[in-house]
Amino acid sequence: MTVPATAVGTVLAPSTALVERGRLRFFAEAIGEADALYTDLGTARAAGYPDLPVPPTFLFGLKLDAPDPFGWMTDLGVDMRFVLHGSQRFEYHALAFAGDEVTFRPRISDVYDKRGGALEFLVLETAVTRGDEPIANLTETIVVRHPELESAR
Amino acid sequence: MIELQELAVGTELPALTLAPISRTTLALFAGASGDHNPIHLDTDVAASAGLDDVFAQGMLSMAYLGRLLTDWVPQERIRSYEVRFAAITPVHAAPTCTGRVVAVADGLATLELAVTLADGTVTLTGGAVVAID
Numbered sequence: 001m002t003v004p005a006t007a008v009g010t011v012l013a014p015s016t017a018l019v020e021r022g023r024l025r026f027f028a029e030a031i032g033e034a035d036a037l038y039t040d041l042g043t044a045r046a047a048g049y050p051d052l053p054v055p056p057t058f059l060f061g062l063k064l065d066a067p068d069p070f071g072w073m074t075d076l077g078v079d080m081r082f083v084l085h086g087s088q089r090f091e092y093h094a095l096a097f098a099g100d101e102v103t104f105r106p107r108i109s110d111v112y113d114k115r116g117g118a119l120e121f122l123v124l125e126t127a128v129t130r131g132d133e134p135i136a137n138l139t140e141t142i143v144v145r146h147p148e149l150e151s152a153r
Numbered sequence: 154m155i156e157l158q159e160l161a162v163g164t165e166l167p168a169l170t171l172a173p174i175s176r177t178t179l180a181l182f183a184g185a186s187g188d189h190n191p192i193h194l195d196t197d198v199a200a201s202a203g204l205d206d207v208f209a210q211g212m213l214s215m216a217y218l219g220r221l222l223t224d225w226v227p228q229e230r231i232r233s234y235e236v237r238f239a240a241i242t243p244v245h246a247a248p249t250c251t252g253r254v255v256a257v258a259d260g261l262a263t264l265e266l267a268v269t270l271a272d273g274t275v276t277l278t279g280g281a282v283v284a285i286d
Contacts, residue, residue: 023185026181026184026185027186027216029181029185030182030184030186030213031182031185031213031217031220032171032217032220035220035224055219055223056216056219056222056223056231057212057215057216057219057234058186060186060188060212061185061186061187064187064189065187069187080190080192081192081198081201081202083192084211084238085210086237086238087235087236087237087238088211088215088236088238089233089234089236090234091232092231092232092233095228139235147203
């Protein structure tokens, strides 16, 4: 076990990011999104949206625009080469759109291990807001492999 | 988009089959998503971790599954969406996204979701709750 249980409850530095139209179009291209709602301003406005909508999983990556986004893990002694994404959850409160400035407030909510420490699990919960308005809550489980402990068993 | 009145337990979402994932897609997704972890991009880093090759970002498959959802209902109806990453997705794998309604109650439909590769490997399992009233 690398990560101490005392890490639970650690509040990480908040960060703020501007949702950019160009970045949303780039994301749509990367995932093969063909629905013009996500890339064409006229289509989005005709659908009643103020601007291009932020698709369901985009906030996860936008959070990583913060400086040194994996620093909280390396500070805990985690070797990033052995990190896997275990699970990811989004709870949605309101859609976000291009032009919005959103704030991320992450917190380590749980740390545990399995298989005698060969697998460590870090749970990060992040509240996303636009001003005072809740946009979404993200919960991610990060799995840290320890191959040396795995092979010792 | 589905007519929401027609929706019932057992309703299947139209499946979404993707082309094989290229290294270009991995690079574009890293830049567009903001996840620059080199384990998905750099074979030298993959080799130093004892892996034969890079593998796709889990969030790429979750984004594909998100397309399955937003092709089916307007996005503002999605209340929650979650997945478990069950297996890694090798480069060149071709994922298929599927979903079906498993419960309807109180104006909400609960969906069961999966991503499966051509060889049968289930890479993601998950669920979503969608407002239908």
